[in-house]
Amino acid sequence: MPRIEYEPKLDFKDVLLRPKRSTLKSRADVDLVRDYVxxxxxxxxxxxxxxxxxxxxVGTFEMAQALCPHKVFTAIHKHYxxxxxxxxxxxxxETPMFSHVAVSSGISDRDFEKVRVSFEDRD
Structure with a gap:
């Protein structure tokens, strides 16, 4: 039998996200690049x-080509x-494209071999 819940629920229209104060004059001044170790x-x-x-x-070579100049990461799908x-x-x-690309793979030995062989020449 279904159970009826009586507690109030919040929806997107019920929540207000207020940005912090900023000293930036324009949105163009925002730098999203972060360094990680x-x-x-x-x-x-x-x-x-x-x-x-x-x-x-989504995770296509074309997407990687479009996002790489903006330093956005692309996880390439496993079907290539x-x-x-x-x-x-x-x-x-000759370009640093591959510092912003991740490879997806299946779990079989054949999938692993495909990934290994495809990146043998890279280094």
């Missing part, structure tokens, strides 16, 4: 902490073939 590897990352999802309509990865990489060998 990862605790275990001690590697550094500098970029905007937003990730385009690895869904097959090895040949498509090699072609993508060949076009951007």
């Amino acid at each position: 990862f605790r275990n590897s001690k590697k550094q990352y500098s970029g905007i902490p937003v990730i385009a999802s690895n869904m097959d309509t 073939t090895l040949e498509e990865w090699k072609e993508f990489y060949a076009g951007f060998k």
